[in-house]
Amino acid sequence: MTHARRLTLAHLWLAFAAFAVACVLGVWQMWARSPLPAPLLTANAYFTSVTAHGVAMAYVLTTFMVMGFGYYVAETALGRPLPFPRIAWLAFLVGILGVAMAVVTIFGGTATVLFTFYPPLTASPWFYIGLVLVVAASWAWCGIMIAAMAGWKRENPGRPVPLAMFATVANAVMWLWTTVGVSAELVFQVIPAAFGWNLGIDVGLSRTLFSWTLHAIVYFWLIPSYIAFYTMAPQAAGGRLYSDTMGRLTFILFLIYSLPVGMHHLFMDPQQSNAFKFLQMSLTALVAAPTLLTVFTITASMEIAGRLRGGRGLFGWIAALPWERPMVLATGLAFFMLWFGGGGGLINMSYGMNAMVHNTSWVTAHFHLIFGGTVVIMYFAIAYAIWPTLTGRTPASLKAQRVQLWLWFIGMMVLTLPWHYLGLQGQWRRVATFNYADPIIAAWGPWVLVSFAGGLILLASAGLFIWNLLEFHRARAVAFSALRPLYAVAVHPPARVPAALNGFALWNVLVLVLMIAAYGYPIAQAFWINAPQAIIHRVDGRG
Amino acid sequence: MAVSEEAILRSELRWTIVVTGTITVIMVAILYAGIVHHINPPSNIETVDPKTLHLTGEFTEENLGTSIDAGGQITARMVATQFAFQPQCILLPANKRVTLRFASPDVIHGILVTGTNVNTMIVPGYVSQVHTVFTRTGDLLMPCHEYCGLGHSQMWATVRVVPEAEFKPDGSGRALCDAR
Numbered sequence: 001m002t003h004a005r006r007l008t009l010a011h012l013w014l015a016f017a018a019f020a021v022a023c024v025l026g027v028w029q030m031w032a033r034s035p036l037p038a039p040l041l042t043a044n045a046y047f048t049s050v051t052a053h054g055v056a057m058a059y060v061l062t063t064f065m066v067m068g069f070g071y072y073v074a075e076t077a078l079g080r081p082l083p084f085p086r087i088a089w090l091a092f093l094v095g096i097l098g099v100a101m102a103v104v105t106i107f108g109g110t111a112t113v114l115f116t117f118y119p120p121l122t123a124s125p126w127f128y129i130g131l132v133l134v135v136a137a138s139w140a141w142c143g144i145m146i147a148a149m150a151g152w153k154r155e156n157p158g159r160p161v162p163l164a165m166f167a168t169v170a171n172a173v174m175w176l177w178t179t180v181g182v183s184a185e186l187v188f189q190v191i192p193a194a195f196g197w198n199l200g201i202d203v204g205l206s207r208t209l210f211s212w213t214l215h216a217i218v219y220f221w222l223i224p225s226y227i228a229f230y231t232m233a234p235q236a237a238g239g240r241l242y243s244d245t246m247g248r249l250t251f252i253l254f255l256i257y258s259l260p261v262g263m264h265h266l267f268m269d270p271q272q273s274n275a276f277k278f279l280q281m282s283l284t285a286l287v288a289a290p291t292l293l294t295v296f297t298i299t300a301s302m303e304i305a306g307r308l309r310g311g312r313g314l315f316g317w318i319a320a321l322p323w324e325r326p327m328v329l330a331t332g333l334a335f336f337m338l339w340f341g342g343g344g345g346l347i348n349m350s351y352g353m354n355a356m357v358h359n360t361s362w363v364t365a366h367f368h369l370i371f372g373g374t375v376v377i378m379y380f381a382i383a384y385a386i387w388p389t390l391t392g393r394t395p396a397s398l399k400a401q402r403v404q405l406w407l408w409f410i411g412m413m414v415l416t417l418p419w420h421y422l423g424l425q426g427q428w429r430r431v432a433t434f435n436y437a438d439p440i441i442a443a444w445g446p447w448v449l450v451s452f453a454g455g456l457i458l459l460a461s462a463g464l465f466i467w468n469l470l471e472f473h474r475a476r477a478v479a480f481s482a483l484r485p486l487y488a489v490a491v492h493p494p495a496r497v498p499a500a501l502n503g504f505a506l507w508n509v510l511v512l513v514l515m516i517a518a519y520g521y522p523i524a525q526a527f528w529i530n531a532p533q534a535i536i537h538r539v540d541g542r543g
Numbered sequence: 544m545a546v547s548e549e550a551i552l553r554s555e556l557r558w559t560i561v562v563t564g565t566i567t568v569i570m571v572a573i574l575y576a577g578i579v580h581h582i583n584p585p586s587n588i589e590t591v592d593p594k595t596l597h598l599t600g601e602f603t604e605e606n607l608g609t610s611i612d613a614g615g616q617i618t619a620r621m622v623a624t625q626f627a628f629q630p631q632c633i634l635l636p637a638n639k640r641v642t643l644r645f646a647s648p649d650v651i652h653g654i655l656v657t658g659t660n661v662n663t664m665i666v667p668g669y670v671s672q673v674h675t676v677f678t679r680t681g682d683l684l685m686p687c688h689e690y691c692g693l694g695h696s697q698m699w700a701t702v703r704v705v706p707e708a709e710f711k712p713d714g715s716g717r718a719l720c721d722a723r
Contacts, residue, residue, distance in 0.1 A: 043693040114690050120667065121650045121692060203651060203666050243551055267584040268653065268662050270669040274586045281573070285566050292562045293555075300554070304546075350573050352582035355662040359653055359688035426657030428688035431696040440657055440684055492548045532592035534667035537625075537650050539692070 003085035004075035005390050010092060011068025012383060015061045016469065018099070019376075022056035023462040025049045027455040030415075034452045035436050035445040046432035047112040054115025055102055055131070057372075062221040063134055064095065065379055066175075067141040069224045070168045072386055074148040077164040077231075077487055080155070083147045087140055095137030101130025110540035114430065117182065117190055117210055119201050124540040125194035128186050135179050142172035153502075160497040163247045164231040164487050170251040171223040173504050174216060177259055177511055181212020193536045200533025204271030205526035211262035212519060215284075219258040221371060225378030226250070229298045229331060232385055234488035236327035239305025244490035246297045248501045253290035255507055257283060260518030267354040271531065276522050277351055283518065284349040291342060295335065302331075304491065326401045330381030333409040334374045341370030344420065359430075362423025365416040372458075373412040380405060380465055385486060387472040394478075395471040404468055407461035415454030418447040585663045585673050593667040596622065596648045609634050609718040618642045623652035623665045623687060626694030632701040634720040636710035637680050645671040653689035656702050664689060677704040 031038040032046050075082050082088065104126070105111040111123035149161055149169045161169075189206050192198045230247045234240055241247065263280035266272050306317025323329050344366040347353050357363060384401050388394040395401075422444050427434075434441050434448075500506050576582040596602045602622055608630050609619045619633045623645055635641050645654065645665045652665040658679065663671040677683075687698035701722045712718040 043696060047690070047693060047695075112693070118651050118689075121690075203668050207651075207666065243555060246555060266664075269664045270585060270587055270589070270666055270671040272586060273588060274583050277584055277586060278577070282570065285570055288566055289562055292565070293558070296555070296558045346569060350569070351584055352573060352576045352580075355582075355584065355660040358655070358662045359664075360655065426655060426684070428655060428686050430688070430690040431686075433696050438684065491546055491551065529588065529590060531590045531668040532594065534593050534647075535649070537692070 001390070002075060002081065003088070004071045004082040007082070007085070007088050007092065008068045008072040008386070009390050011064040011071070013469075014096070014099075015064035015068065015379075016383070016466065018056040018060035018064075020462055020466050022053045022061070023459050025053040025056075027452075027459045029053065030448070030452045030455040032432055033434060034448045035434075036449070036452075041432070043432050044109065044112065047114065048106060048109065050430065051112055051114050052103075052106050055106065058115055058217075058221075059102075059131060059134055060099055061376075061379075063138050066171065066220060066224055067091075067095075067138060069227075069382060069386075070141060070145050070172070073164045073168045073227070074145060076389075077162040077168075078148060078152045080148075080152060082144070083151055084144050088144055091137040091140035094140075095134050098130040098133025098137065101126050101133070105130065105540075112539055117185060117206070119190050119193060119206050120203060120534040120537045122190060122194050122536050122538050122540075124542075125191055128191050128194060132183070132186055132191075135183065138175060139179070142176050145169050145172040158496060160244070160494050161502055162487065163241070163244055163490075164227050166248060166502070167223060167227045167230065167251040170255050170504065171220060173508065174223075174255045174258060175220050177515070178213050178216035178220060181209045181214075181262070182217075184212075185209035194538065194540075196536075196538075196542065199536060201536060202526055202531055203534045204269075204529070204531050205523070207266060207269060208263075208272065208519075208522050208526070211265045212259075213262065214265045215262040216258040218367075218371065219254050222375050223251070223254065224382060225334065225375045226254075226294060228327070228378045228382050228385075229294060229334075231487045232382070233298065233327055233331040234301040234305060235486060236325050236385070237302055237305035237321055237331075239301055239303075239308055239488070241488040241490040242297050242300035242304065244492075244494050245497070245501065246293055248497065250290040250293050250297075252501070252504075252507055253287075253293075255504065256510055256514065257287040257290070259511055260514040261287060263518070263522065264349050264351070264354070267351050268358045271529075272522055276518070280518055281349060281351045283514070288342070288346065291338070295338070298331070298335070301488070302328075324398065324402065326384045326398055326405060327381045329402055330377050330405050333405060334377050334381075337369055337373035337377070337409070337412065340417075341366060341374055345370065357423055359428060360423035361419050361427040361429055364429045365419030365423060368419070369412060369416040373409070373416070377405060377408055377412075380408065383465075383469060387469065389486070391472050392478060393472055393475040395468070395475045396477050400464060400468050400471070404461050404464040407457055407464065411454050411457030411459075411461055413454070414457060415451050418450045418454075422447050422451075585671055587670065587672045589670040589672070590668055591646050591670050593646070593648045596646055601644070602646045604629070609712070611712050611716040611718075616642065618644060620644045621700065623647045623654070623698075625649050625692050626687075626698040628685070628687075628698070628700035630700070630719065632703055632720040632722040634703050634705065634710070634718045635677060636707045637677050637704050638707060639710075640674065640676055643673045643675070650691050651689050652687045652691050652698075654685050654700075655688050657684045657686075659683065661685075662688075677702070680704045680706055 032041050105124045111127035113123040261284040264284045303317050306320040309320045311317030311320030622629045647665045647667045655662045665671050683702040685700045703720045
């Protein structure tokens, strides 16, 4: 096995192990919020659990999935060995060290600050340093991805970079930009405060810096799923990608528009003006464009596959698709959830309507549906697609994989639809228990129980997923799919593409300009508003 | 599949027009709500020192709760602190324009009022201000909606909205209520 494949296996197993633990915690949290008495429930246990669930899902599952899949794409799509494998392994070890530090501080009770960095509530410095190490590992990955693409371009002058790798590097470049905000917040504000070197902190500034990262990070998690939509789903369906150019444009639009939009998380904050909230909302609206373009291109690609398989009529091609293949099934289910999740997202970003839903269960439900639903179901599909090529084995039947995907979809709908509704009723997020003696809250009880049932279905699906992965290691059958190419060919594969669609130099300049326009003043204002500092509140018992 | 490159390009351009149109409609709706109906987020950029909040200025104890100034402007002031609001109940008249002002001496809090679109973060260092008109009478729940520490789940207040005729401030222009 090559370095890249061993790296992929190591990263993905770590990602999915964290995911499985976090699923157990998530179900228990929904139980705690329900009218039923939950075991072991104290405020401390609940917020420890929420912190661990958030860190595991948002930082460990995602970062290691993105990195592991990136190493795989760099080797298989480019058809050349991964450069700097030793640095990749070192980064993996640094990442594991960081995760271990986070685990020790969270379960040691010195980091019950949830997974968002909102001082003056401040955890043990080792919690933050652990997470900085995870980010540092991902920076090494970004460098390796950029080097891999540059090396391929040197060997193949003038040829278009394969779309899967182009998208992976778009994500790496975007992630370098994305992490600037949170890194500045942690290094200049939070970590000095956590060590006790600063007694006060400018909270308006720290929230603004965190918002820099807060939206683009979601696209960092999402891009592997979009890579699967563009390059793996059409191939799995037996068709072709409708347009390679549209794919490139989509990933470039993600790079540009996912960054200068984070202030839509601050609509309800008092430290920023309506002018910049409105500007960033307008840019947020534009980020709907790459998603809508993707919906079109992938649907058209699937239609090609359906018609090649004999589908007729306006909708007949849908029935003709090979839904028994996990990648095709997951894409269909992911798109279904994307309609709901994307619609909810448009409401969140509307700067007037946001007041109805800000910090309510609607928001929690929204990101569970769009991330836990659309994105994570594609993580499963990616794992099912690439694992046979990693172990050389495949289970005799794919039925358990299909059952797992359906359970995840059903569980996510049952979990999140009532949860959205509760948010509209005013149920707020991030609480351990509700006072069901209050008549307003009592009426929410049955809907919370439905969500809890959804959580149980998701837990069953997560267990089956791990079992299915183990099958790839146990199965006797040789995976013939290991020999099949994974990536779709376009209907008209481009012979050459303009330099702007084959690299990121131009787009980095545009991102810089947009970030200065969107965030220059909102960050700089901290230095002349000079807001009174808040006193640090440390939760690690050191004062 | 004999789809010419040109046909693909044409279909994509058509779809791009649909996408552009959709986004434009959404933006126009938001602009209309903001300009015509004044539906804008709370953004007053007004600072206050969390360390001296309780000693001096508008958030000292005798200024908390609802008050009417000489011009008839109704303002309710509240301090959000770990893990309670002061006061625990605010009394307000229905169908009148009211202003809610919040500040925090410690960590980040936030509020919403169930069944309304009143919502703001409360960021230490800044005053949060929301203008609204309550149309329904009764006791509304106003929880803290941002995680503020282990007692967060027990942090809430009551907004008691009474018919205008029953809203009777005392001689100094203040109106108070007791949470049940």
